[in-house]
Every structure is written in structure tokens, then in C-alpha cells.
Amino acid sequence: MARPDPHSYADDAQPRTKTFEWKAVVDFSTQVLTAEVTLRFVAAAAGGVLDLDTRGLSIDGVHGPDGEPLSHVLHANDPILGARLEIAVPAGAEWIRIGYRTSPQASALQWVSPEQTLGKKHPYVFSQCQALHARSVVPCQDTPSIRQTFTASLDVPSHLRAVMGAASVGRDEKGARAVERFEMDQPIPPYLLAFAVGELASKDLSPRSRVWAEPAQVDAAAWELANVEDQLRAAEALFGPYDWERFDLLVMPPSFPYGGMENPRLTFLTPSLLTGDRSLVNVVAHELAHSWTGNLVTNANAEHFWLNEGFTVFAERRILEVLEGADIAALHAAIGYEKLKESFVVLAATPELTRLRTHLTGIDPDLAFSLVPYEKGYLFLKTLEAAAGAGPFDALLTKWLGAHRFGAATTEDFVALVENELPGLLAKVDAPAWLDGPLLPAGTWRPESARLRALEKVAGRAPTKDESKDWSAMEWHLYLEALPRPSPLAVCAELEASYALTQSKNPEVRVSFLVLACASGFAAALPSVKEVLGWTGRMKYLKPLYRALLKRAETAPLARELFARYEKQYHPIAQEVVRGLIEGS
Ligand code: BES
Ligand code: ZN
Numbered sequence: 001m002a003r004p005d006p007h008s009y010a011d012d013a014q015p016r017t018k019t020f021e022w023k024a025v026v027d028f029s030t031q032v033l034t035a036e037v038t039l040r041f042v043a044a045a046a047g048g049v050l051d052l053d054t055r056g057l058s059i060d061g062v063h064g065p066d067g068e069p070l071s072h073v074l075h076a077n078d079p080i081l082g083a084r085l086e087i088a089v090p091a092g093a094e095w096i097r098i099g100y101r102t103s104p105q106a107s108a109l110q111w112v113s114p115e116q117t118l119g120k121k122h123p124y125v126f127s128q129c130q131a132l133h134a135r136s137v138v139p140c141q142d143t144p145s146i147r148q149t150f151t152a153s154l155d156v157p158s159h160l161r162a163v164m165g166a167a168s169v170g171r172d173e174k175g176a177r178a179v180e181r182f183e184m185d186q187p188i189p190p191y192l193l194a195f196a197v198g199e200l201a202s203k204d205l206s207p208r209s210r211v212w213a214e215p216a217q218v219d220a221a222a223w224e225l226a227n228v229e230d231q232l233r234a235a236e237a238l239f240g241p242y243d244w245e246r247f248d249l250l251v252m253p254p255s256f257p258y259g260g261m262e263n264p265r266l267t268f269l270t271p272s273l274l275t276g277d278r279s280l281v282n283v284v285a286h287e288l289a290h291s292w293t294g295n296l297v298t299n300a301n302a303e304h305f306w307l308n309e310g311f312t313v314f315a316e317r318r319i320l321e322v323l324e325g326a327d328i329a330a331l332h333a334a335i336g337y338e339k340l341k342e343s344f345v346v347l348a349a350t351p352e353l354t355r356l357r358t359h360l361t362g363i364d365p366d367l368a369f370s371l372v373p374y375e376k377g378y379l380f381l382k383t384l385e386a387a388a389g390a391g392p393f394d395a396l397l398t399k400w401l402g403a404h405r406f407g408a409a410t411t412e413d414f415v416a417l418v419e420n421e422l423p424g425l426l427a428k429v430d431a432p433a434w435l436d437g438p439l440l441p442a443g444t445w446r447p448e449s450a451r452l453r454a455l456e457k458v459a460g461r462a463p464t465k466d467e468s469k470d471w472s473a474m475e476w477h478l479y480l481e482a483l484p485r486p487s488p489l490a491v492c493a494e495l496e497a498s499y500a501l502t503q504s505k506n507p508e509v510r511v512s513f514l515v516l517a518c519a520s521g522f523a524a525a526l527p528s529v530k531e532v533l534g535w536t537g538r539m540k541y542l543k544p545l546y547r548a549l550l551k552r553a554e555t556a557p558l559a560r561e562l563f564a565r566y567e568k569q570y571h572p573i574a575q576e577v578v579r580g581l582i583e584g585s
Pocket of ligand 1: 130131257258259260261262282283286287290309369374540
């Protein structure tokens with residue numbers, strides 16, 4: 001017996017799922033999916049135990065190919081892994097079928113009330129399966145090292161639309177219900193299973209891309225995301241053909257807990273990207289980049305998460321460099337560097353979480369989440385690139401993507417490939433310090449550009465109107481990130497009086513200023529803080545704002561009061577993460 005993933009009960013010695021058929025009835029009144037899944041194995045079972053991952057599921061029955069019920073035990077719930085479903089599989093079985101119901105508290109699902117939608121008329125439900133939440137929707141071998149194809153059919157109210165990270169292959173209406181069918185022929189890790197049901201409309205962006213959103217938002221979304229085909233072409237020129245056929249986008253309700261989620265064929269996006277000036281399309285570049293780094297080559301388990309996110313940040317900034325120029329890519333890298341330094345402060349008590357290769361037995365990846373795998377991973381790759389030269393490093397990337405296409409990889413796989421392709425390179429940059437040491441090693445690559453140098457001149461004080469007249473949202477964001485926390489009240493007051501940053505349409509700028517304001521005791525910003533915490537469920541904004549409020553005695557009660565008020569609006573994952581901050585303060 002071997003369990004190669006510390007976050008899954010999947011066992012190497014047991015039958016391995018190749019494909020599954022999933023049928024679910026979506027009931028908004030009970031907030032339950034009543035479902036059935038058929039798991040088909042790579043090879044007929046030898047006979048013995050199969051362990052599946054589940055979380056909060058009620059099992060109605062398990063059957064084998066002869067229609068016979070199979071004995072099974074649903075073990076006690078582990079707070080991180082969920083409940084092991086142990087099934088006795090007869091020798092020769094090529095598949096098994098499980099009937100089950102999800103819990104109204106399913107950790108992947110948010111059942112959004114009509115009032116929380118734009119249209120206010122219809123409910124909405126969506127999934128967020130990364131990191132360990134697919135198991136709250138489907139009993140499965142929930143480890144990225146077991147890729148699976150699937151078919152799905154969702155039975156939904158006929159006035160609503162279902163979408164999935166899969167090819168849509170038909171919709172049959174019968175009175176008040178409709179059945180929407182999907183197929184996914186490219187094998188995916190379970191964390192990429194994704195669906196949403198709501199009042200949705202779509203608009204084509206290019207022959208292979210359309211955006212879905214609530215009807216009232218679809219035009220704004222199409223405008224904001226108009227350059228998707230340019231992004232696809234730039235990415236293909238850099239990383240090879242796009243393997244997933246379509247690249248559709250779904251603009252989520254505001255409570256979506258992330259900026260974006262790279263669900264294959266259908267990236268999910270926070271509506272906070274719709275700033276009206278296309279200033280946050282780097283998030284699309286990031287999710288698109290995952291089509292190569294992450295979705296094609298997946299981390300074998302969460303301990304190698306930097307292979308997903310570090311490579312993706314690297315790929316994202318390559319795409320931005322092509323489309324917007326090296327100066328803009330350098331601004332993104334500089335913001336990333338500031339955020340990384342903040343992460344080091346937040347993780348001061350757990351420096352082991354600042355390594356690239358982590359040990360996560362007994363640790364929930366959602367609670368260990370930080371920008372370290374993103375930005376330290378990025379800096380490691382840039383440092384390698386600088387030491388190897390751009391040409392050889394590009395060749396290495398191509399090799400990496402080719403070697404693990406539709407596979408799952410570990411840090412050890414990467415080390416082996418680099419040793420083989422560019423001998424001596426790892427030693428030259430002190431790779432062990434990057435991979436297994438805390439914080440940042442000496443000799444780290446740093447971004448440089450004329451715009452960065454201009455910004456450095458304004459450090460620590462409010463800029464004059466003349467200095468800031470050409471600043472983009474990104475320059476504002478970087479300038480604010482680099483200000484000391486706390487900063488003098490006079491600086492906060494002058495910034496607000498001159499530039500009304502609490503009202504910025506760009507949420508990165510707005511939240512960056514609000515966090516600075518909270519950390520500095522600038523009370524005039526609090527109404528805006530309340531507004532943001534009541535409007536968004538994006539953890540990138542919730543976490544620093546709640547943290548900053550909790551840190552000062554005079555605002556800590558407000559953090560608790562706001563969380564009590566808004567908790568139910570947040571996705572279950574965000575509820576847990578923010579509750580952790582409040583309880584730990
Ligand atoms: N895959 C991540 C989101 C994620 C990470 C979900 C871990 C669950 C667990 C996604 O690609 C991501 O990184 N989103 C970022 C985008 C940003 C880096 C441009 C986000 O949500 O802010
Ligand atoms: Zn990502």
C-alpha cells in the first residue's frame with residue numbers, strides 16, 4: 001500500500017479511475033445534488049479494497065457491474081482529508097457505481113441566493129474544487145496524479161443554464177426541468193472539475209472563445225475581455241498549440257473566492273476584474289497560462305504547488321511582455337516582489353511554508369495558501385533563466401512541457417530534467433536554498449525598468465499631481481504596496497484628499513490603499529472597507545483587510561462584527577479561511 005498524496009486516500013496498489021460518468025440533479029430548494037457516479041478503471045480490478053475520497057457525502061448505495069450491491073464503509077471524517085469511503089470491489093470488475101447526495105454545506109459549492117446575483121431573480125450555484133473540494137461533489141480518487149476523463153449530465157430548472165469545464169453536447173428540456181450534457185475527453189486532475197448553474201448569457205469573443213455572465217453584465221464582460229484571442233495567439237507562440245480546443249470564460253458572482261480559476265475550457269473569473277479600463281486582464285493571462293503550466297503539467301500533489309503557480313506566473317508575465325511590453329511585465333514583477341515580502345511577514349511563525357518544496361502532511365492546503373509558490377517560484381525561474389540565458393531556458397521549458405504533457409510532476413522531476421539538460425545550472429544558483437530553504441536566497445533576479453526607477457523617486461510620500469499624471473493603475477498599486485505600514489496619517493489623508501483612492505475603480509489599488517489606511521489608523525477609510533468586505537468574497541481582498549483590522553485594538557471588534565454580518569455571503573472556503581484569521585487573532 002502506498003498513498004503518494006498526503007491529501008488523498010488514493011492508493012497506488014488499488015484500481016485506478018480512468019473515466020467517470022456523473023449524473024446530478026440540482027435542487028436549489030434543499031441545496032443538495034442527488035447524484036450517481038460510475039467510476040471506470042484503467043484495468044479490471046484484481047479484487048479487494050478501493051479507497052475513495054469524500055467530504056460530507058451521504059452514500060445511498062454502491063453497485064458492481066452485475067448489479068450486485070457492494071459492501072462499503074464510510075469512515076469517520078478527517079478535518080482535512082474528509083471521509084474515506086472504503087469499497088469491496090470484486091475481482092474482474094471494470095467499474096462500480098455509487099448513488100449519493102451532497103451536503104448543503106458541501107465545501108466546493110456556493111449556493112448563491114437571488115439577492116446576491118445581479119439579476120436578483122434567480123439562484124445560482126457554482127463549484128470551486130481546488131484544492132481538496134472535488135470530493136465534496138463526487139466520491140473520487142481526488143489526487144492530481146490520477147487524471148480522469150468524464151461525461152456529465154446536470155438536471156437543472158429549465159429557466160437556468162448549466163455550464164461546465166467540458167464540451168457542451170446538448171440540452172433536453174422537459175417541462176420545468178432541463179438536462180444539460182457534457183463531455184470531457186482530455187483527462188483532468190479532479191481539482192479541475194467545475195460547473196455553474198444560473199441565469200447566464202454569452203457573447204462570442206473569437207471563434208474559440210466566448211464569455212458567459214449574468215445577462216446584465218455580459219456586454220461589459222465582452223468589452224473588458226476583448227483581447228482574449230490576442231492572448232491565445234501570444235501564448236501559443238510561446239508555449240506551443242493550445243490543447244483544450246475552446247477557451248471560454250465565466251464571470252462569477254462577486255462572492256467567487258479567487259481572482260480566477262483555470263477550469264479547463266472554461267476559466268472562472270471574479271467580476272472585480274470588470275474595471276471598465278481593461279487594467280486587470282493579466283488575471284486572464286494567468287489562467288490561460290495554466291492551460292500549459294498546471295492543466296497540461298500538473299503538480300503531483302500540493303507539496304509541489306510551486307510547479308503549478310510559479311511556472312504560471314512566469315508564463316503569465318511572458319504573455320504580458322509580448323502584448324504590453326517589458327516595462328509593464330516588470331511592473332507586475334515588482335508588485336509581486338512587494339507582495340512576496342508581505343507574505344514572508346505573515347508567515348514569520350511558519351518559515352517552513354516559505355520553501356518551494358513543502359511538507360504538508362496534516363496541513364490543509366487552503367490554509368497554507370500564500371503567494372510564496374507564485375512569486376518565489378517566479379523569481380527562482382527568472383534566476384535560472386538569467387543564469388542559463390534566455391535561449392537555453394526556453395528550450396528547457398519546452399522540454400518540461402513535453403515530458404509531462406497530461407501528466408503530474410514533482411519537484412524531483414524538475415530537478416532531474418534541469419540536471420540532465422543544463423548540467424551545473426542548479427548548483428550555480430544554489431537551487432537547494434530555493435527549493436528547501438526559507439525566504440529568498442542571495443543573488444535573486446530583480447525586475448528593472450525606467451518606470452520602476454521613476455516610481456522609486458516618490459517612495460514614502462504622496463506624489464505631486466505632476467509626478468502621478470501618467471500613472472497607470474499598476475503604478476498606483478506598486479507605489480501603495482511599497483509605502484511603509486503604518487504610514488503617517490498625514491500621508492493617508494493627503495492621498496485620499498488628492499486622489500480619492502478609497503473610491504478607486506481598480507480593486508487592487510482600492511484594497512491596497514484600504515489596507516495601508518487600516519494599518520495606519522486612518523479611520524476615514526473605514527466606510528469603504530465595510531463596503532468592500534460586504535461586496536466581494538475574493539480572498540485576496542478579504543484576508544489582508546480582515547488581518548489589518550484585527551491587528552489594531554480599535555478596529556478588531558469591527559472585524560468580528562463585519563464577519564458575523566457577511567459570513568453567510570462568502571464561499572465556504574473563504575468562510576473557513578477568514579474564521580481562521582479571526583480565531584487566531
Ligand atoms: N488556481 C489558482 C487559484 C487557486 C489556488 C484556487 C489554490 C484554489 C487553491 C488561480 O490560477 C490563481 O492563481 N488565481 C489568482 C490569479 C492571479 C495570480 C493573477 C487569484 O485568484 O488571484
Ligand atoms: Zn494560478
